[in-house]
Amino acid sequence: MTLLDVENLWVQFPTRQGVFDAVRGVSFTLGKERLGIVGESGSGKSMTGRAILRLIRPPGIVRADRIALEGVDLLGMTEKEMRAVRGQRISMVMQDPKFSLNPVMTIGDQLIEAYRLANKSDRKGAKQAALDALASVSIRDGERVMRAYPHEMSGGMGQRIMIAMMLIPGPQILIADEPTSALDVSVQRQVLAIMDDLVTSRGMGLIFISHDLNLVADFCDRVLIMYAGRVVEVCRADRLHEATHPYTRGLLNSLPRLDEPRERLSVLKRDPAWSEAPGVSGRI
Amino acid sequence: MSMLSVEHLNVWFGKGHNRVDAVTDASFDVAPGESFGLVGESGSGKSTILRAITGLVPTWSGRITVDGQDVAKKRHRSFYKTVQMVFQDPYASLHPRHSVDAVLGETLHLHGFRDIDARVVRLLDDVGLGQKFRFRFPHQLSGGQRQRVAIARALAAEPRILLLDEPTSALDVSVQAEILNLLTDLRAEHGLTYVMVSHDLAVVGHVCARLAVMKDSRIVEIMDVDSLRAKRANHPYSQELLRNSVGA
Numbered sequence: 001m002t003l004l005d006v007e008n009l010w011v012q013f014p015t016r017q018g019v020f021d022a023v024r025g026v027s028f029t030l031g032k033e034r035l036g037i038v039g040e041s042g043s044g045k046s047m048t049g050r051a052i053l054r055l056i057r058p059p060g061i062v063r064a065d066r067i068a069l070e071g072v073d074l075l076g077m078t079e080k081e082m083r084a085v086r087g088q089r090i091s092m093v094m095q096d097p098k099f100s101l102n103p104v105m106t107i108g109d110q111l112i113e114a115y116r117l118a119n120k121s122d123r124k125g126a127k128q129a130a131l132d133a134l135a136s137v138s139i140r141d142g143e144r145v146m147r148a149y150p151h152e153m154s155g156g157m158g159q160r161i162m163i164a165m166m167l168i169p170g171p172q173i174l175i176a177d178e179p180t181s182a183l184d185v186s187v188q189r190q191v192l193a194i195m196d197d198l199v200t201s202r203g204m205g206l207i208f209i210s211h212d213l214n215l216v217a218d219f220c221d222r223v224l225i226m227y228a229g230r231v232v233e234v235c236r237a238d239r240l241h242e243a244t245h246p247y248t249r250g251l252l253n254s255l256p257r258l259d260e261p262r263e264r265l266s267v268l269k270r271d272p273a274w275s276e277a278p279g280v281s282g283r284i
Numbered sequence: 285m286s287m288l289s290v291e292h293l294n295v296w297f298g299k300g301h302n303r304v305d306a307v308t309d310a311s312f313d314v315a316p317g318e319s320f321g322l323v324g325e326s327g328s329g330k331s332t333i334l335r336a337i338t339g340l341v342p343t344w345s346g347r348i349t350v351d352g353q354d355v356a357k358k359r360h361r362s363f364y365k366t367v368q369m370v371f372q373d374p375y376a377s378l379h380p381r382h383s384v385d386a387v388l389g390e391t392l393h394l395h396g397f398r399d400i401d402a403r404v405v406r407l408l409d410d411v412g413l414g415q416k417f418r419f420r421f422p423h424q425l426s427g428g429q430r431q432r433v434a435i436a437r438a439l440a441a442e443p444r445i446l447l448l449d450e451p452t453s454a455l456d457v458s459v460q461a462e463i464l465n466l467l468t469d470l471r472a473e474h475g476l477t478y479v480m481v482s483h484d485l486a487v488v489g490h491v492c493a494r495l496a497v498m499k500d501s502r503i504v505e506i507m508d509v510d511s512l513r514a515k516r517a518n519h520p521y522s523q524e525l526l527r528n529s530v531g532a
């Protein structure tokens with residue numbers, strides 16, 4: 001079952017030096033699966049996620065042959081229709097959690113508001129739901145956190161609050177941009193278990209953007225590997241360590257390892273041919 | 285002699301039922317040129333320790349000394365020539381309306397450097413960004429590119445102690461490797477001392493000789509990198525942390 005079908009997606013920014021192509025013809029489908037997107041910084045991962053939700057700010061331009069949610073093209077929707085899609089049917093956990101929370105509103109009020117937008121509920125019921133949502137992302141002192149403001153949270157707490165917030169409406173698709181990059185391994189496992197459960201038991205589709213190759217190999221079903229705005233390799237996540245593209249190999253080899261101490265880490269030697277080669281499609 | 289010493293540090297926020305004891309009775313020493321890691325649970329007080337050292341939280345008790353000198357409650361301008369911090373959140377730490385050039389130029393100016401132009405160029409090269417990013421604004425940069433600007437800004441003062449809060453968690457693995465190599469080079473060239481917070485044990489193992497494990501506002505264990513590599517820990521929480529680290 002295809003939830004999302006993206007064909008030939010481009011994101012462009014006019015700059016003083018000419019048009020910069022941040023995403024260059026990316027194609028993929030998303031089913032009820034965990035689709036990882038990995039790639040170096042600036043390769044276009046976040047822009048791909050944001051473009052699906054039409055969240056690219058002007059003067060940025062989004063073009064695509066198709067971005068279809070269960071067969072309906074999002075590019076043809078009015079801004080009002082898009083607002084109903086965002087948050088309700090497709091949620092995105094942004095890479096910058098504190099930026100996406102309202103700095104002058106308590107976390108409790110924000111969670112309660114999100115819950116009441118999605119469910120008919122009185123304030124008391126919504127408060128309990130908000131506390132449950134915090135507990136589900138392993139926040140133990142929920143009462144205190146509800147009264148606090150975003151700047152009073154640690155990095156990892158901010159990330160978890162965002163995840164709790166995005167899951168409240170029960171979206172069909174979750175786009176999670178570096179959702180666990182600030183979490184310690186134990187909390188990270190718990191958060192992944194929640195997302196995993198939503199995919200397997202509720203049939204949600206998950207786009208999981210991450211730098212963490214080991215994590216993606218462990219957690220996802222399929223992986224798109226992006227370089228310079230293109231998908232250069234697609235593979236099964238459990239085969240990521242056998243990937244063949246020299247760029248993917250380079251990324252894998254640059255990881256520090258506890259079992260193999262090294263004086264210096266190897267870094268990528270970029271080859272111009274990588275960005276010239278045609279992109280690979282992630283559609284199935 | 286230690287370069288940085290923290291003794292019986294307590295840090296708290298708020299009052300009454302909103303009071304949070306973010307750090308409780310934390311003590312550690314870092315020798316000149318040494319790299320010390322802080323790892324542990326999310327919310328356990330790692331960032332708060334770094335913020336207390338740089339003077340960003342007013343409510344603390346205990347003793348902090350830098351190069352043998354007690355730090356005053358109010359930090360002097362000269363303090364920041366010695367100690368610089370790279371923040372966990374690369375989004376919040378850059379002014380949205382200042383270009384990369386302005387951020388680095390102002391910082392250099394503030395620290396009394398003259399050859400600002402040449403230094404901006406070198407800093408951008410050092411962190412692997414190069415000239416084409418010089419006149420960009422934060423919203424025109426990806427997450428990793430912003431973090432590199434933040435690292436360049438901290439290096440601008442040529443500090444002796446660098447406090448690094450998750451410096452590479454927003455970076456891809458290749459840029460992470462570049463930054464970690466850069467940190468290695470800087471330590472070799474300038475004898476820099478690092479305190480690094482990271483949730484990635486392999487990163488901490490690569491950079492640090494010793495590390496403290498934190499849980500619930502306390503340091504539960506201080507271990508050396510050999511114990512980390514051998515996954516040999518004493519405290520049950522550290523044992524769990526080592527067990528859970530995938531692929532590392």
Ligand SMILES: Nc1ncnc2c1ncn2[C@@H]1O[C@H](COP(=O)(O)OP(=O)(O)OP(=O)(O)O)[C@@H](O)[C@H]1O
Nearest residue numbers: 013022041042043044045046047424425426427428
């Ligand atoms: N407003 C803009 N103007 C010009 N270029 C931009 C703008 N916004 C983003 N870019 C560029 O688009 C490219 C892709 O950015 P994107 O945020 O998708 O990267 P990313 O793969 O998510 O990287 P990271 O892993 O560092 O978050 C980057 O090179 C970035 O500098």
Ligand SMILES: Nc1ncnc2c1ncn2[C@@H]1O[C@H](COP(=O)(O)OP(=O)(O)OP(=O)(O)O)[C@@H](O)[C@H]1O
Nearest residue numbers: 152154155156157297306326327328329330331332
């Ligand atoms: N300004 C503040 N006001 C109130 N509480 C705060 C403030 N800053 C931090 N705290 C609280 O202090 C505790 C420790 O936070 P800190 O940011 O040091 O955690 P951390 O170990 O760095 O976690 P992470 O790995 O998630 O970044 C948390 O409970 C947090 O909510």
Ligand SMILES: [Mg+2]
Nearest residue numbers: 045046095427
């Ligand atoms: Mg990104």
Ligand SMILES: [Mg+2]
Nearest residue numbers: 154155331372
């Ligand atoms: Mg922190």
